[in-house]
Amino acid sequence: MKTVSIIVPCYNEEEVLPEFYKRSVDAAAALQNDGAGWEHEWIYVNDCSSDRTGNVLAALAANDPRVKVINLARNRGHQIAVTAGLDFAHGDAVVIIDADLQDPPEVIARMLSLIDEGFDIVHAQRTQRPGETVFKLWTAKLFYTMLRRIGDVKVVENAGDFRCVSKPVAETMRAFREPHRFLRGMFTHLGYEQCILQYDRDVRHAGESKYPFVKMAKLAADAVFSMSSAPIRAILWAAGITWGLGFVYLIYSIVTFFTVGINEPGWTSAVFLLTVYTGLILMSIAVIGQYIGRVFEQGQDRPLYWVSKTHNIKSDQFELSIPEVELARRTVVDDQEATTSSSMAEPKVFLAERPADGWATGLAASR
Numbered sequence: 001m002k003t004v005s006i007i008v009p010c011y012n013e014e015e016v017l018p019e020f021y022k023r024s025v026d027a028a029a030a031l032q033n034d035g036a037g038w039e040h041e042w043i044y045v046n047d048c049s050s051d052r053t054g055n056v057l058a059a060l061a062a063n064d065p066r067v068k069v070i071n072l073a074r075n076r077g078h079q080i081a082v083t084a085g086l087d088f089a090h091g092d093a094v095v096i097i098d099a100d101l102q103d104p105p106e107v108i109a110r111m112l113s114l115i116d117e118g119f120d121i122v123h124a125q126r127t128q129r130p131g132e133t134v135f136k137l138w139t140a141k142l143f144y145t146m147l148r149r150i151g152d153v154k155v156v157e158n159a160g161d162f163r164c165v166s167k168p169v170a171e172t173m174r175a176f177r178e179p180h181r182f183l184r185g186m187f188t189h190l191g192y193e194q195c196i197l198q199y200d201r202d203v204r205h206a207g208e209s210k211y212p213f214v215k216m217a218k219l220a221a222d223a224v225f226s227m228s229s230a231p232i233r234a235i236l237w238a239a240g241i242t243w244g245l246g247f248v249y250l251i252y253s254i255v256t257f258f259t260v261g262i263n264e265p266g267w268t269s270a271v272f273l274l275t276v277y278t279g280l281i282l283m284s285i286a287v288i289g290q291y292i293g294r295v296f297e298q299g300q301d302r303p304l305y306w307v308s309k310t311h312n313i314k315s316d317q318f319e320l321s322i323p324e325v326e327l328a329r330r331t332v333v334d335d336q337e338a339t340t341s342s343s344m345a346e347p348k349v350f351l352a353e354r355p356a357d358g359w360a361t362g363l364a365a366s367r
Helices: 017-033 053-063 078-088 105-116 134-150 167-173 183-190 213-227 230-259 267-300 323-331
Strands: 002-010 038-046 067-072 093-096 121-128 163-166 194-200 307-311
Touching: 002 017, 002 078, 002 105, 017 038, 017 053, 017 105, 038 053, 038 078, 053 067, 053 307, 067 078, 078 093, 078 183, 078 323, 093 105, 093 167, 105 121, 105 163, 105 194, 121 183, 163 167, 163 183, 167 183, 230 267, 307 323
Parallel strands: 002 038, 002 093, 038 067, 121 194
Antiparallel strands: 067 307, 093 163, 121 163
16 A cells, blocks of 8 residues: 655644644545545654644654654754655655644645646645735735746745655655755756645644744745845846946036036935945845855755654664765664553653753753
8 A cells, every 4th residue: 555654844833733633644544434545654843842842742653653753953944844854754655734734634635636646746726825914925925926037946826835746756855955945946846747736725723823024034035045046147137237327327427518518526426326336236245145155054064954853763764875864873872663552641751941042951851
């Protein structure tokens, strides 16, 4: 029987995880009852949460061997957490879905039917986005419009990271190891047979959004600078326009001097041109610096993530020739497979409190 690996990145999701697990398990059971022939496994990636997310996931893994948990040793962001899940996913199909239940787990059945039809990438496109502010909807539309105009790789508008891919696509994606990742653009860039599945998005079940404006702006910057060289070309255009304006003003000054005979002091024009050119130079340095900074970070060749603890991860899932997986095989002494129990009791693990900046203040200790 074919297996689908469902990757669920988690950051401070203790309030929503029990309901997400219940609904996704019910959806999997309904799919199997329909004779679709898909077994399920869930790969939860705990992105160094500061709440009890780790405890909740450990309890889920203790009661269900299909639940696999990867705890990152440091917060690395949503895109890297999804990448970690991809590295450990071995299913014939892979689904990426957030735990906030804005993306209904019941849609996965429709995705898998499209995979069965021969598609390799199924993009889930939102037809409506209830519960989101006008500002977020406006900025999202602006973002997609800008990316469509300047991006070298087109993305599916109103499609987040909720998608389903075939095993060849997942294995191909594992070869892409750049640190600044914009996965929705990277999946589109891969090619293969792609399709769009439209669905109605729900409001967030509990908790708060993990993508405030600052993180959204960072994601937008990664999308532009990682997927396009348009900012560099924009500098050339800006330079040409300002030089053209300067040349026109020079001709105007010469004509004025010889026809009218007035030699203007030029203070206003000098300040204006100085401001324009200084701003252009600083903007150019900033844009070039963004690319150089990314080259510098990629040249350091640091791991994208590092794992502190796992649950229900078998030893054969550490055999991939991926640096981060090999590092996890060495640093995680055993796979710490959860012990099956008959209840959802909280495991005897204590996660030290972390301050707002995410730094741990202590070591894990037995309760």
